Amino acid sequence: MAVKATLNRLDTKGSPYLYVAPFFILFGIFGLFPLIYTGYVSFNDWNLLDGGAHQWVGLANYREMLGDSYFWNALGNTLSIWVLSTVPQLLAALWIAHLLNHKLRARTSLRMGVLLPNITSIVAVTIVFTQLFGRDFGMINWLLGLVGVGPVDWQADTWSSHLAISTIVMWRWTGYNALIYLASMQAIPHDLYEAAELDGASPTQQFWRITVPNLRPTIIFTTVISTIGGLQIMAEPLLFAGTSTPTGGSDRQFQTIALFMYEQGFREFRFGYASAIAWTLCLIIAIFAVVNFLLTRRIAKDEE
Amino acid sequence: MRLSRSARLVAAAAATAMALTACGSGGDSGSGSDQVTLSVSLFGNFGYQELYKQYEKDHPNIKIQERTADYNAHHRDLATHLATNAGAADIEAVDTGFIAQMREVGNQFTDLGTERASEYLPWKWQASLTKDGKQIGYGTDVGGLAICYRRDLFQQAGLPADRDQVSAAWASGWDKYIALGEQFTKKAPKGTAFFDGGGALYNAVIGQAPVGFYNTDNSIVVSSNPEVRKAWDLVVQAIQANLSAKLIESSPEWNNGFAKGQFATIACPAWMMAKIKDQSKAFSGKWDVAAVPGGGGNWGGSYLTVPKQGKHVEEAKKLAAWLTAPDQQAKVFTTQGLLPSIPALYDKPEIGALKDPFFNNAPIGKIFTTAAKELKPQYQGPRAGDIQTTIRDGLVRVEQGKQSSEQSWTQTVSDVERLAK
Numbered sequence: 261m262a263v264k265a266t267l268n269r270l271d272t273k274g275s276p277y278l279y280v281a282p283f284f285i286l287f288g289i290f291g292l293f294p295l296i297y298t299g300y301v302s303f304n305d306w307n308l309l310d311g312g313a314h315q316w317v318g319l320a321n322y323r324e325m326l327g328d329s330y331f332w333n334a335l336g337n338t339l340s341i342w343v344l345s346t347v348p349q350l351l352a353a354l355w356i357a358h359l360l361n362h363k364l365r366a367r368t369s370l371r372m373g374v375l376l377p378n379i380t381s382i383v384a385v386t387i388v389f390t391q392l393f394g395r396d397f398g399m400i401n402w403l404l405g406l407v408g409v410g411p412v413d414w415q416a417d418t419w420s421s422h423l424a425i426s427t428i429v430m431w432r433w434t435g436y437n438a439l440i441y442l443a444s445m446q447a448i449p450h451d452l453y454e455a456a457e458l459d460g461a462s463p464t465q466q467f468w469r470i471t472v473p474n475l476r477p478t479i480i481f482t483t484v485i486s487t488i489g490g491l492q493i494m495a496e497p498l499l500f501a502g503t504s505t506p507t508g509g510s511d512r513q514f515q516t517i518a519l520f521m522y523e524q525g526f527r528e529f530r531f532g533y534a535s536a537i538a539w540t541l542c543l544i545i546a547i548f549a550v551v552n553f554l555l556t557r558r559i560a561k562d563e564e
Numbered sequence: 565m566r567l568s569r570s571a572r573l574v575a576a577a578a579a580t581a582m583a584l585t586a587c588g589s590g591g592d593s594g595s596g597s598d599q600v601t602l603s604v605s606l607f608g609n610f611g612y613q614e615l616y617k618q619y620e621k622d623h624p625n626i627k628i629q630e631r632t633a634d635y636n637a638h639h640r641d642l643a644t645h646l647a648t649n650a651g652a653a654d655i656e657a658v659d660t661g662f663i664a665q666m667r668e669v670g671n672q673f674t675d676l677g678t679e680r681a682s683e684y685l686p687w688k689w690q691a692s693l694t695k696d697g698k699q700i701g702y703g704t705d706v707g708g709l710a711i712c713y714r715r716d717l718f719q720q721a722g723l724p725a726d727r728d729q730v731s732a733a734w735a736s737g738w739d740k741y742i743a744l745g746e747q748f749t750k751k752a753p754k755g756t757a758f759f760d761g762g763g764a765l766y767n768a769v770i771g772q773a774p775v776g777f778y779n780t781d782n783s784i785v786v787s788s789n790p791e792v793r794k795a796w797d798l799v800v801q802a803i804q805a806n807l808s809a810k811l812i813e814s815s816p817e818w819n820n821g822f823a824k825g826q827f828a829t830i831a832c833p834a835w836m837m838a839k840i841k842d843q844s845k846a847f848s849g850k851w852d853v854a855a856v857p858g859g860g861g862n863w864g865g866s867y868l869t870v871p872k873q874g875k876h877v878e879e880a881k882k883l884a885a886w887l888t889a890p891d892q893q894a895k896v897f898t899t900q901g902l903l904p905s906i907p908a909l910y911d912k913p914e915i916g917a918l919k920d921p922f923f924n925n926a927p928i929g930k931i932f933t934t935a936a937k938e939l940k941p942q943y944q945g946p947r948a949g950d951i952q953t954t955i956r957d958g959l960v961r962v963e964q965g966k967q968s969s970e971q972s973w974t975q976t977v978s979d980v981e982r983l984a985k
Contacts, residue, residue: 308647309669387816394817397824416964502815504637505953510960511967511975526640527950528983529647 295542302535309529321536331537333512334520335544337422341497341516342490345426345433350482353434354475357441358467371442374435386428386499393424393500421500421514428496433489437482444478445471480556487548491541494518517541600876601627602883605653607638609838610704610866611900615892619883626879635659635814639949645871646672652871654880655887658701660865661949663692664782666701668946670694674870674877676702676884683890687941688905692867701867702888703905705896707833708935709768709856709863711741712840715924716850717828721751727926731855738769738798741857745807748828757809760827762799762963763956764813768831769795771942772861777952777980778945784984786951787977796955800969803962810963812956819843831856833863834903834932841901841922853926860938865905903932910936947983954979 302321306314325331360371377385392399393414401411414424448471456466472479497514498506506523508515515523517537525534604612609632616628631653633641639662645652646669658666666673675698681689684703692701711734715725723744724730734740745758752758759765770776773791778784786792802808809827811818821827822843830836832853840851868884870877886892893904897915909915910933918929958976961967967975 309643309665312647390816394820396817396826397820413964416966502817503812504634504640505957507953507957510957510964526644528985529643 298535298538301532302539304532305530306532306535307529308525308531312531314532317532321533322540324533325536325540330512330515330520331517334508334515334517337418337508337512337514338491338493338516338518340418341422341425341429341493341514342487344422345429346483346486346490348426349430349434350437350479350486352430353437353482354441354472354479356434356438357445358471360438360442361445371439374438376435377432378436380432382432382495383499385432386496389424389428389431390500390502393427415500415502415509416513418513421497421509425493425496425500425514428500429490429493433486437486440482441475441478444475448474476557480553483552483556484549487552488545491545491548492518494522498522517544598625599627600625600879601629602655602876602880603653604628604630604655604657604883605638605642606630606632606657607635607659608632608835609842609900610657611838611896611902612887614899615887615895619886626883628883636953642666645873649873652873654870654874654876655884656869656871657704658692658867658869659949660691660707660862660867660944661952663701663867664778664944664948665946666869667692667694670696670698670700672872673698673700674872674874674881675699676870676881680885683906683908685905685907685936685941688865691941691944692869701869702884704866704868704888704893705835705902706905706936706939707771707835707862707864708903708932708939709771709861710832710834710928710931710935711829711854711856712832712836712851712923713829713854714825714847714850715852716847717753717756717825718748720753721748721828723748725852727852727854727924730852734857735855737858742798742802742805742807745802745829746805749806752828753825756825757827758807758829759802760809760818760821760830761811761813762803762808762959764831765802765808766795766799766955766959767813767863767952768833768856768861769798771863772856772858772940773942774940776942776944777948778943780943782945784945784947784951784980786955786980793973796959796973797969799959800962803959804969808963810960812960822847831863833865834897834901834928835864837901837920837923837928848922849924851922852924853920853928853931855931856935860935860940862939862942865903897929901928903936907936950983951980954983 301314303316303318304314305317305320306312356374360367360374364370393401395401395411395413395415398414400414405411412420414420452470452474453466456470461469493516497508497516497519498504500514501507501509506515506519506527508519518541521534521537521541524530524537606612612630616630620626620628632638638657639659642652642656642658642662643665646666677699678697680702681699685706688703688706689699692703693699711730713730715727718725718730724733733744748758770792773789773795775785775789775791777786777789777792803810809821811821811826822840823846825844825847830840832840837853841848844851868888870880870884874880890904890906890909893902893906894909894912894915896902897904897909898918901920904910904915916929916933917927919925920928955976958972958979961972961975962969966972
């Protein structure tokens with residue numbers, strides 16, 4: 261009997277840990293270990309091609325990075341593309357979710373439809389958009405031509421390349437965020453709206469006074485997630501260049517941090533330097549996530 | 565979890581590269597039988613499809629799987645596979661621009677021995693030989709140089725379209741090529757430039773110099789070698805004369821450019837003919853081949869290597885040797901136009917007298933074997949391929965009107981110095 265009791269107690273106390281263990285084991289292997297190992301590598305002069313020969317150099321990689329104009333250039337590009345894509349994206353997602361929340365015909369298929377861009381292959385999407393933004397035969401330039409605007413060499417300039425890349429990001433992620441907002445909107449009690457309507461609130465007023473404040477935690481969540489994604493952007497600028505060179509255009513005008521890291525790691529084979537960039541990117545994302553969290557919470561509170 | 569994501573990027577990038585190519589290397593041998601699957605990793609069209617079939621027929625236990633990527637991605641993946649000691653194909657192609665980098669890590673490759681040394685063009689054989697005398701790759705083709713041009717566009721612009729006349733018009737050098745281009749531009753059909761892009765033209769011009777980006781002691785001489793700057797100035801002159809279609813070689817827009825007839829001439833190593841055929845099928849018979857201005861040179865050409873990490877090194881060696889043997893190189897030239905790196909073939913009638921209907925029956929055999937015989941070999945150092953890309957970017961900045969030639973040159977030189985670090 262005593263054995264059974266012990267087993268029982270073990271079961272109630274121990275099982276929950278067993279149930280959550282797979283996540284922590286996987287996280288330890290695929291998350292924590294690479295994180296720490298990358299940190300170790302970043303303190304070394306580590307040549308990837310040279311059979312992994314390496315030498316401890318302390319903070320030298322970080323010092324070099326801070327003085328590297330290409331690093332700051334990449335950071336600036338990343339922030340620019342992040343702002344250009346995240347802000348309109350989340351606003352558009354909010355609006356789309358609001359529309360989908362109404363009684364519509366074929367509502368379910370419309371709701372599923374907004375997710376379609378997200379499940380298409382990122383490579384395919386980018387290639388299609390790169391064609392659309394083509395200099396000589398792209399559809400966007402053709403449309404601009406119709407309204408009398410001369411062709412834009414989308415890849416050549418900083419602003420135009422950032423705009424084009426942001427469009428790709430927005431196309432992929434707006435629907436995804438819209439669905440998250442929609443789910444959250446449906447949890448808002450309906451009597452709130454009914455009461456507001458009785459008081460004579462217009463749909464716009466209802467949206468800003470009821471919907472948005474109630475979505476506060478969701479907005480924080482999507483902003484943080486979009487920030488993490490936005491700061492890591494790599495495939496889009498890499499493919500946008502069309503020639504799979506990781507320099508992000510003739511003058512690095514759309515080289516992002518992740519792309520710069522990739523260039524240093526897998527073209528220059530400077531594994532230590534690339535790891536230092538990785539860790540810095542990690543730090544930047546952490547700072548952004550915290551600032552984001554504080555700011556969005558503030559804004560949402562003010563509106564209440 | 566949030567933090568870990570960013571840190572995993574490096575690992576993820578490597579994993580992606582491997583995952584992308586893993587499909588080719590998987591499933592090597594049938595269960596227990598002698599069945600062997602050899603993977604061959606190439607960039608672009610090497611013209612091997614028919615040869616594989618024949619080899620598989622002669623060797624029933626061998627299956628061959630080919631995988632291709634674009635030029636830059638292929639070499640970057642190969643370097644990554646060597647570094648991580650996993651994922652490389654049984655046979656990996658390496659271009660001239662990257663062979664020196666691979667030669668530096670020659671211990672990663674199987675030594676192919678010296679038996680075939682006498683077959684090859686001596687400089688071709690030398691270029692893939694490590695310091696301690698190991699041969700890491702069998703040469704496939706050499707580039708040679710010519711100019712491919714659209715006779716119909718020349719005619720429309722009121723220029724002579726006959727290939728001998730065209731060759732003669734610029735025989736004395738690239739200045740004459742630019743002069744003819746200016747003449748062309750005056751009456752050219754709308755939307756047609758004289759050549760495809762500054763980067764590609766540059767490769768042809770520098771390919772003729774006795775010394776390129778490197779001294780034979782592997783020191784980079786980009787800023788000190790007057791030939792490098794001379795070629796730069798020449799291409800800038802052509803760009804500023806408005807002769808460039810401003811396309812980047814091998815980009816999707818460049819491919820489009822063939823189909824839309826955006827340019828009338830293109831610097832044309834032998835392997836370029838296959839690209840032209842692939843991209844501008846509608847203009848069959850309207851293309852032609854003329855001699856390159858200013859004598860022979862070389863751009864490109866490849867090697868087949870056998871990385872040590874492969875599972876079937878012995879079988880792979882045999883296949884690589886067979887694919888690059890004289891008979892097969894001859895076949896690839898007649899079907900695909902890739903110029904052999906085995907000079908004994910140049911005097912064979914089926915090579916020397918070869919004409920190509922796609923190029924208006926141009927005597928491509930004669931043009932390219934002559935070019936190959938005149939060729940002054942140029943030493944290629946470890947980062948030659950990346951330097952080429954860096955200089956191309958510099959010229960693109962000039963084409964895009966973002967920088968003056970001088971500004972761009974300064975930045976290019978400092979970028980090249982970064983590569984040397």
